[in-house]
Amino acid sequence: MQPQALNRIPVDILRSRVVQELRIAILRGDLSPGSRIKQEHLASQLGVSREPVRQALLLLQREGLIHAEPKRGASVAPLDRQLINDVYGLREALESRVVETLSRSSRFDVSPFRAMIARGRTAVRRRDFRTLVDLDMAFHTGLYEAAGNRVIVEVMRGQWSQIRRVMSMLLDQRAAYRQKIWDEHQAIVEAIHARRPERAVAAAGRHIRAARKILIETFDAAAPAPLARASQD
Amino acid sequence: MQPQALNRIPVDILRSRVVQELRIAILRGDLSPGSRIKQEHLASQLGVSREPVRQALLLLQREGLIHAEPKRGASVAPLDRQLINDVYGLREALESRVVETLSRSSRFDVSPFRAMIARGRTAVRRRDFRTLVDLDMAFHTGLYEAAGNRVIVEVMRGQWSQIRRVMSMLLDQRAAYRQKIWDEHQAIVEAIHARRPERAVAAAGRHIRAARKILIETFDAAAPAPLARASQD
DNA sequence: GACTTGGATCCTGGATCCAAAATACGCGCT
DNA sequence: AGCGCGTATTTTGGATCCAGGATCCAAGTC
Numbered sequence: 001m002q003p004q005a006l007n008r009i010p011v012d013i014l015r016s017r018v019v020q021e022l023r024i025a026i027l028r029g030d031l032s033p034g035s036r037i038k039q040e041h042l043a044s045q046l047g048v049s050r051e052p053v054r055q056a057l058l059l060l061q062r063e064g065l066i067h068a069e070p071k072r073g074a075s076v077a078p079l080d081r082q083l084i085n086d087v088y089g090l091r092e093a094l095e096s097r098v099v100e101t102l103s104r105s106s107r108f109d110v111s112p113f114r115a116m117i118a119r120g121r122t123a124v125r126r127r128d129f130r131t132l133v134d135l136d137m138a139f140h141t142g143l144y145e146a147a148g149n150r151v152i153v154e155v156m157r158g159q160w161s162q163i164r165r166v167m168s169m170l171l172d173q174r175a176a177y178r179q180k181i182w183d184e185h186q187a188i189v190e191a192i193h194a195r196r197p198e199r200a201v202a203a204a205g206r207h208i209r210a211a212r213k214i215l216i217e218t219f220d221a222a223a224p225a226p227l228a229r230a231s232q233d
Numbered sequence: 234m235q236p237q238a239l240n241r242i243p244v245d246i247l248r249s250r251v252v253q254e255l256r257i258a259i260l261r262g263d264l265s266p267g268s269r270i271k272q273e274h275l276a277s278q279l280g281v282s283r284e285p286v287r288q289a290l291l292l293l294q295r296e297g298l299i300h301a302e303p304k305r306g307a308s309v310a311p312l313d314r315q316l317i318n319d320v321y322g323l324r325e326a327l328e329s330r331v332v333e334t335l336s337r338s339s340r341f342d343v344s345p346f347r348a349m350i351a352r353g354r355t356a357v358r359r360r361d362f363r364t365l366v367d368l369d370m371a372f373h374t375g376l377y378e379a380a381g382n383r384v385i386v387e388v389m390r391g392q393w394s395q396i397r398r399v400m401s402m403l404l405d406q407r408a409a410y411r412q413k414i415w416d417e418h419q420a421i422v423e424a425i426h427a428r429r430p431e432r433a434v435a436a437a438g439r440h441i442r443a444a445r446k447i448l449i450e451t452f453d454a455a456a457p458a459p460l461a462r463a464s465q466d
Numbered sequence: 467g468a469c470t471t472g473g474a475t476c477c478t479g480g481a482t483c484c485a486a487a488a489t490a491c492g493c494g495c496t
Numbered sequence: 497a498g499c500g501c502g503t504a505t506t507t508t509g510g511a512t513c514c515a516g517g518a519t520c521c522a523a524g525t526c
Contacts, residue, residue, distance in 0.1 A: 013303050014480070038507070049481045054509085055291055062295060071244050071487050071508060086384035090327070093385075097326035151319035152326075155388055247510070272478070282511045287479080305476060306516055 014048050018056035020047060024064045027164050035068045035077045037066070060227055063161055079166060081219055087162050088212035092205060094156065095140065096145040098186060103197035108146060111190045113139065120182045130173045132178070133164055140184055170218050177214050184210070247281050251289035259298045259309055260397050266311040270299070296394055307362060312399060314452055321445035322396050325438060327389065328373065329378040332421060332437045336430035341379060346372065346422045353415045362404045365411070366397055372418055396417050410447050417443070 023082070025031045057074050060066040063157045068074040076105070102108050116139050123131040136200035137160050144153045171178055185209040255275070258264045276286045290307050293299040297316070301307040331393035335341050349372050356364040370393050377386045404411055417440040 012464060040507075041322060051480050055479095058288055059295065063291065073488090075506070083384065087325045089330070089382045090388065093326050093330035094323070097322070097329075130520090147320045149324045150317065151321045151392070155323065159384070194463045205483090272477090273476095275474090283508050306478070306518090412522090 008021045009070055014052040015059075016050050018042075018046055018048065019059050022060055023161065025065075026060075027161065027168070029165075029168065031076045032157055033076050037074045037076065039074075045227070047186050061193065065165075074088055077171075079219070081216065082086045084164065084166055084215055085212065087159050088208060088215070090159065091156070091163075092208045092212075094152055095143070095204050095208060096201045097225050098143050098152065099192055099200040100197045101147045102192045103195055105147075108192055110193045111188060112141060113185075116142065117182050117186050117189065120185065120187060124182065129168065132171060136167070136181065137164065143188075164230065166215050166219065169222070170215055173218060173222075174214055174218050177210075180210070247285040248288045248292075251275075251279055251281065251285045253294055256296075256394065257296060259293075260394065260401070262398075264309045268309050270307045270309065270343045272307075296391055298394055298398075312402075312452070314393065314449065316398055317448055317452065318445065320392050321441060321448070324389070324396075325391065325441045325445075327385055328376070328437050328441060329434045331376050331385065332425055333430045334380045334434040335376065335425045335426065336428055341425055343419055343422055344428045346375060346418075348423065349375065350415050350419050352417065357411050357415065362401065365371050365404060366400050367416065369400070370397065370429075376421075399448050399452065402455070403448055406448055406451060406455070410443075413443070418465075458462050 004111070022031075031037070039050045039053050039057070043050045046053070057066055057068065061068050061074070065077055066074050067077040116135055120132065120135045120139070123129075123135055141153070141156065141160070144156050183189065187203040188200060188207060191203050247292075264270070267333055272283045276283045279458065288448070290299055290301065294301050294307070298310055299307050300310040310416075314435050321331060349368055353365065353368045353372070374386070374389065374393070377389050417436065420436040421433060423438050451465070
């Protein structure tokens, strides 16, 4: 017996496949906010029974992508202005702390981040929004992971579901903002690299507040009617 | 007061009852870390079928109280030194932000907090540890709620499960610390009340770092052996 | 005597079944 | 024709059933 790394990859489980599929569908907007989700229908559509579907719905409900009431069924959670705002409040608090920590650490490796920035700029030029969102999330997640706090990584993983939903909405429209993203990312990374905590925190704060501002504006401009039908309870 | 309690409140659902029971059992230590949880056994013990149990396990797994591997079953998650540490890292980041926000707000109402502090001191005198933990959590949760960020409230609700687990372990032993808690709480609240953001942030930071320090120390002292035992009943 | 191996047994994940709540529908009434 | 009420249908939450993987035990092998 060597190290005990013989049996890996048991991440089968139908349930997680359903979660994955559903999450993607919601994040992409294939399922529009507010639309009803019937278990039977979804099950047959994915070729499974209702059992894994129910569990998947449970999980996605906790993730905030699904809204459900007992006996009343589930629906895709509406985009929620307040929620977005609050998510960004959380993000600012955590990310400030993360970049501050990194700025004081001696083990921060800039290179992967510089690489991501380069790829990000390319994606912007190509107007490849899907990749752009992926890279943006990868960039920030990379920071969390570099800071080494697993709880923060985990918490933010959940929140990015929300962020991605509105992000895709936003990127279509805000060309000016798309340009700025990677400059801001670069500012953050270089400040960390230069070991300047205050500067890094400031850069991160600016980045996040700018994103929030744009997001909320875009939301208010584009959303009022079609998004939040069920927002009153 | 009951602002909008006219129609909802159908929080029956067997599953949530099971979650509740299980969570309490784990937090109280009635189920020791590492012990296996058999669905059938738990189900009959609670007088339900395996179905709600499975869903409850799923939820508690995401909450970090249960550890499970596919086809291998579930067990009570072991107390994890690193995890505790990380939770406190998260807490410090968020709570700093929260108290800072509150210090700048004009709508902060001290009175409920002062009341909690008084009750807390009483609980300390009476060595009523259960109530003490409840009040501690209520105090901090109260701050999150006062700040009005629902996402932070929600995220921290999850984290308090972890905090409570070790907290009960800690309070038994650290008499000196028990005394200090409510002084520190008072310092935080009064700083907020006095509209002194820096002071409030500093007080909150000190409070959380002190708690973390004690917790980790206690953990290292008392924990090595008895934590990950697999016990059957 | 320690290690492997075959098989009985247990347990989990998924499928199917059932009762009750909720919604949709149609009928009768004013 | 509009409205309300009672019933049919849909859909959910929970219970039960089943197949496959994991665990345990004991006998066989070196």
